[in-house]
Amino acid sequence: MTIQIQNKEEYENIYNRSVNDPEGFWGEMADTFQWKKKWNKVCQWEFDTPDVKWFVGGELNITENCLDRHVATKGDQVALLWEPNEPDAPALSYTYKELLAEVCKCANALKEMGVGKGDRVCFYMPMVPELAIAVLACARIGAIHSVVFAGFSAQALADRIIDAQAKMVICSDFNRRGQKFIPVKQVVDDALALGVDCVEKVIVSTLDSENTTVKLTGDKEVWWHDVVNHQADTCPAETMSSEDMLFILYTSGSTGKPKGVVHTCGGYMVYTCFSFRNVFQYKDGDIYWCTADIGWITGHSYIIYGPLLAGATTMMFEGVPTYPDAGRFWEICEKHKVNQFYTAPTAIRALMAKGDHFPEQYDLSRLKVLGTVGEPINAEAWHWYNDKIGKGNAPIVDTWWQTETGGIMISNLGGITEGKPCFATYPLPGIQPCLVDKDGVEVSGNDVEGLLCIKHPWPSMIRTTYGDHNRCKQVYFSAFAGKYFTGDGARRDEHGRYRIIGRVDDVINVSGHRIGTAEVENAINEHDAIIESAVVGYPHDIKGQGIYAYVITDGSIDDEAAFHKELNKVVTQFIGPIAKPDVVQVVPGLPKTRSGKIMRRILRKIASGETSNLGDVSTLLNPEVVQAVMDGAKK
Numbered sequence: 001m002t003i004q005i006q007n008k009e010e011y012e013n014i015y016n017r018s019v020n021d022p023e024g025f026w027g028e029m030a031d032t033f034q035w036k037k038k039w040n041k042v043c044q045w046e047f048d049t050p051d052v053k054w055f056v057g058g059e060l061n062i063t064e065n066c067l068d069r070h071v072a073t074k075g076d077q078v079a080l081l082w083e084p085n086e087p088d089a090p091a092l093s094y095t096y097k098e099l100l101a102e103v104c105k106c107a108n109a110l111k112e113m114g115v116g117k118g119d120r121v122c123f124y125m126p127m128v129p130e131l132a133i134a135v136l137a138c139a140r141i142g143a144i145h146s147v148v149f150a151g152f153s154a155q156a157l158a159d160r161i162i163d164a165q166a167k168m169v170i171c172s173d174f175n176r177r178g179q180k181f182i183p184v185k186q187v188v189d190d191a192l193a194l195g196v197d198c199v200e201k202v203i204v205s206t207l208d209s210e211n212t213t214v215k216l217t218g219d220k221e222v223w224w225h226d227v228v229n230h231q232a233d234t235c236p237a238e239t240m241s242s243e244d245m246l247f248i249l250y251t252s253g254s255t256g257k258p259k260g261v262v263h264t265c266g267g268y269m270v271y272t273c274f275s276f277r278n279v280f281q282y283k284d285g286d287i288y289w290c291t292a293d294i295g296w297i298t299g300h301s302y303i304i305y306g307p308l309l310a311g312a313t314t315m316m317f318e319g320v321p322t323y324p325d326a327g328r329f330w331e332i333c334e335k336h337k338v339n340q341f342y343t344a345p346t347a348i349r350a351l352m353a354k355g356d357h358f359p360e361q362y363d364l365s366r367l368k369v370l371g372t373v374g375e376p377i378n379a380e381a382w383h384w385y386n387d388k389i390g391k392g393n394a395p396i397v398d399t400w401w402q403t404e405t406g407g408i409m410i411s412n413l414g415g416i417t418e419g420k421p422c423f424a425t426y427p428l429p430g431i432q433p434c435l436v437d438k439d440g441v442e443v444s445g446n447d448v449e450g451l452l453c454i455k456h457p458w459p460s461m462i463r464t465t466y467g468d469h470n471r472c473k474q475v476y477f478s479a480f481a482g483k484y485f486t487g488d489g490a491r492r493d494e495h496g497r498y499r500i501i502g503r504v505d506d507v508i509n510v511s512g513h514r515i516g517t518a519e520v521e522n523a524i525n526e527h528d529a530i531i532e533s534a535v536v537g538y539p540h541d542i543k544g545q546g547i548y549a550y551v552i553t554d555g556s557i558d559d560e561a562a563f564h565k566e567l568n569k570v571v572t573q574f575i576g577p578i579a580k581p582d583v584v585q586v587v588p589g590l591p592k593t594r595s596g597k598i599m600r601r602i603l604r605k606i607a608s609g610e611t612s613n614l615g616d617v618s619t620l621l622n623p624e625v626v627q628a629v630m631d632g633a634k635k
Contacts (some may be wrong), residue, residue: 013140040057075095080097115138162198288312426497547580611630
């Protein structure tokens with residue numbers, strides 16, 4: 001079993017060993033898994049290319065390590081616990097034995113329909129058990145899964161299907177989200193009508209097969225229950241190389257085109273299990289709940305793979321934290337006796353605003369570790385979470401990591417290493433962070449700030465961006481030689497603990513989800529009245545960062561509220577509602593350098609109300625526009 005650190009001294013010893021002998025350390029961790037063939041070399045790497053390989057020559061199947069190996073010792077333990085949207089509907093549970101059987105049935109259906117090793121399968125589904133089952137079924141047969149959050153628009157979905165050249169789409173008929181009943185299949189239909197010619201089959205899972213209003217059209221569409229339910233419940237696991245692709249997950253970037261982050265089988269397996277066990281200090285018999293959506297990396301690593309690799313009981317939740325009221329999270333914690341609870345600061349702030357009386361109604365005494373993910377948590381929310389949810393007895397792990405890192409990189413370990421409000425604190429074993437200045441010179445010592453980089457590869461790191469390796473090199477490895485650049489600024493305190501300050505590139509962290517400014521600008525520019533736009537992030541009480549759009553129009557706007565709604569509609573059409581601007585300001589121009597580059601640094605300060613120190617604007621191509629933008633912002 002993967003090592004589980006027991007105290008601060010052990011953490012320090014293991015961390016030092018992992019840094020001094022990374023290959024020895026990670027080889028030891030990998031030895032605790034089932035391999036069809038052992039590796040020849042633990043790690044070979046060249047950051048500048050980048051070319052990183054872990055457990056070279058090793059062969060495995062990740063689902064045998066998630067499921068098969070646990071069946072003999074804990075086959076009757078609940079592996080997956082599903083809580084539905086409706087509070088009065090029954091929860092569902094799958095033991096390890098039952099989950100393996102369902103995964104095999106789905107895997108056999110996929111093979112029957114021509115899906116095989118290396119094929120890409122795109123998912124557009126709500127948080128239902130079939131999503132987790134089918135993701136694991138893809139991994140079982142060596143197909144590459146690409147899950148798209150079921151809140152993106154048809155255009156955004158089409159872009160991702162085309163980029164991955166997905167052979168199959170798996171979706172549902174509808175999505176229950178609180179009181180909303182969202183037509184998921186219709187979005188898929190609209191996406192496939194946008195010039196998508198690579199998809200051969202569409203599998204549709206239904207929330208209610210007897211009463212669904214969705215009708216299948218054409219030979220390529222089939223119902224899940226028609227093609228999966230009758231299959232055999234055993235399926236041999238495909239032999240995969242450690243560096244074979246496991247999944248593609250699209251994330252926003254500083255250009256308008258989403259980038260497909262690629263993770264591979266062996267290193268991702270070893271790191272997600274190790275980080276899950278140690279950060280959350282999971283013990284056999286615990287009930288672990290991560291509230292994320294599987295459409296994001298948190299759901300991949302810490303709902304499906306990490307917990308199942310560790311033999312844990314992991315929960316999925318279909319609904320939202322405020323339905324039927326703002327006590328839903330806490331009611332579920334009481335109902336299922338949750339021990340580890342992992343959610344986003346956005347959710348914590350939203351529930352804090354609803355009042356203390358909601359959590360006070362429920363017994364939260366079983367909680368042992370609380371976690372936050374997606375963005376740094378502010379001090380007020382941290383203290384409320386600690387006092388009202390954990391009652392001061394459940395340490396908060398403030399986790400920093402990214403889609404590209406695959407797993408948690410910097411975090412205190414629950415009850416083992418100390419936490420500090422607003423600080424992610426210490427790196428996990430094997431992770432070597434450093435701070436550099438703008439010239440790439442490493443900033444030594446403590447009580448310093450800089451740009452956050454990672455100096456040595458780790459097993460679950462990004463391998464490439466799908467179909468465009470040069471983009472991976474340019475975005476992550478070109479800024480500072482021999483280092484992975486995270487895009488974040490950070491502070492290291494007097495004890496060596498890290499505090500993440502925020503993005504320093506053109507990416508906005510909205511409710512823990514990274515959204516590229518260029519992608520939003522491209523969508524806004526589709527509006528007929530828009531000549532040019534610039535998008536920046538600004539502090540938002542609930543979301544952490546909101547989206548502030550400066551737009552130049554081809555004429556005066558009579559009704560700015562109506563115009564804002566029109567822009568939101570356009571952005572929703574091209575990306576999805578998560579990318580809608582919170583503020584839209586019509587401006588006469590945008591501050592630009594003489595080479596034509598928009599000075600977003602100035603726009604960010606204006607959006608944040610920090611206008612006392614804009615720096616020298618006299619060298620701009622159009623310095624007079626800055627005052628006009630400031631005056632408009634005040635209005």
